[in-house]
Amino acid sequence: MPPFQTVLEEHSAAVMAVLRGAVGREGAEDCFQETFLSALRAYPKLEHCRNLRGWLLTIAHRKAIDHHRARGRQPMPVAEPPREAAVDSLPEPDEGLWEAVGALPPKQRAAVALRYGSDLPHAEIAAALGCSPAAARRSLHEGIKRLRRELT
Amino acid sequence: MSTAIDRFRSRAEEEGLLDVAYASADSPFGPLLLAQTPKGLIRVGLPNQDVDQLLAELAERVSPRVLEAPTRLDEVRRELDLYFEGRLQRFDLPLDWRLSAGFRQRVLRAIARIPYGQTRSYTQMATKAGNERAVRAAGTACGSNPIPLVVPCHRVLRTGGALGGYGGGLPMKEALLQLEGVLDERPSG
Numbered sequence: 001m002p003p004f005q006t007v008l009e010e011h012s013a014a015v016m017a018v019l020r021g022a023v024g025r026e027g028a029e030d031c032f033q034e035t036f037l038s039a040l041r042a043y044p045k046l047e048h049c050r051n052l053r054g055w056l057l058t059i060a061h062r063k064a065i066d067h068h069r070a071r072g073r074q075p076m077p078v079a080e081p082p083r084e085a086a087v088d089s090l091p092e093p094d095e096g097l098w099e100a101v102g103a104l105p106p107k108q109r110a111a112v113a114l115r116y117g118s119d120l121p122h123a124e125i126a127a128a129l130g131c132s133p134a135a136a137r138r139s140l141h142e143g144i145k146r147l148r149r150e151l152t
Numbered sequence: 153m154s155t156a157i158d159r160f161r162s163r164a165e166e167e168g169l170l171d172v173a174y175a176s177a178d179s180p181f182g183p184l185l186l187a188q189t190p191k192g193l194i195r196v197g198l199p200n201q202d203v204d205q206l207l208a209e210l211a212e213r214v215s216p217r218v219l220e221a222p223t224r225l226d227e228v229r230r231e232l233d234l235y236f237e238g239r240l241q242r243f244d245l246p247l248d249w250r251l252s253a254g255f256r257q258r259v260l261r262a263i264a265r266i267p268y269g270q271t272r273s274y275t276q277m278a279t280k281a282g283n284e285r286a287v288r289a290a291g292t293a294c295g296s297n298p299i300p301l302v303v304p305c306h307r308v309l310r311t312g313g314a315l316g317g318y319g320g321g322l323p324m325k326e327a328l329l330q331l332e333g334v335l336d337e338r339p340s341g
Contacts, residue, residue: 003172003211003218012157029156036160040169044216 054127192246
C-alpha cells in the first residue's frame, strides 16, 4: 500500500472536480473532507490498490448522495463545471443546461456530471457509481436523452 | 485546493487517523526527512537517502496512514536546528523504537545514552547491549539506525579511533564529530 500522502496528491484534484460537478462548489469542500476521511479510515484494510481512483470516486459519490439527502431533494444546479469539460454531442454548457442536469434523477445526474463535467471514461463512471459499465452507459444515455428533450 | 487539504489533514489528526506524520527539515548537510508517530520520533532520513523509499518503508512497516504534516514536527525541527548551531547537547524528544528489535534495539538504546562530545567503540556498544562478542552485529545495528543524529550513531568509532562507517557518508560523520569538538577541524583532502 503506498503512503496515503501519495493517494491524496494524485487524486485530490479529480475528487474535487467530481464533487464540484455533483454538489456544487460550496458543498464540495465538505464532501471532500468526508471522502478523504472515510478513505483514510478504511485505507489500511483495503485489499489491493489496483484502482484507487475508482475507489475514491465511489466514496465521493456516496458522500455527494448523503449531501443531497441531508439537504432534502431540492434540485441542485451543478455549478461551474471545470473549464476543460468535454461536451461532445451536447449543446454549449450554459446556466439552463446545468440547471437541467441538476434536475435529473441522481444516477443520471451523476453519470452526466462525471462524463461531461469531469471527463471520466465509462469504466471509471461505473466504478464511481458502483454499477457495471453497461449500467453506467445506460444512465448516461438516459440522462442525455432527457436533457435533449428538455432543452430543445 | 490547498486549504481543503489542510483542513482534511487537521481533521485526520483530530480523529486520531494520523499514524505517521512527516515533514522535511533543512540541515547544513541537506534536507532531512523527519517522521513521527503518536509515540514519538520514529525515523530521520539523511540527505543521501531516497525520500520516496523511506516513506514507502514506513507505510509498509508502521502504517499506510502516512501524511505530510509539517507542524507536527516543529519541536523536532527546533531541537535539530539548535543542535546544528552547537547550542543543544541533549535531545529531549520521545522516540518510537519499533523499527528496530532485539539486540539491535539494545545497541541503539545504549548509543542514545552516549553523551555529547564523547565517542565509544563498536566493541563497547556490543558489550553494553549484552554480548561483547557481537561486534559486527553492533556495527550493523549502527548502520541500520532509523533515528540518526538524535540517536547519535556518529559517536561510535572503530577500536583505535578509525571512523568506521556512516549512513549519511563519512564526510557527514566527520563534520558532526568536529561540531561536537571530538575531532579537530582540519582541511579536507
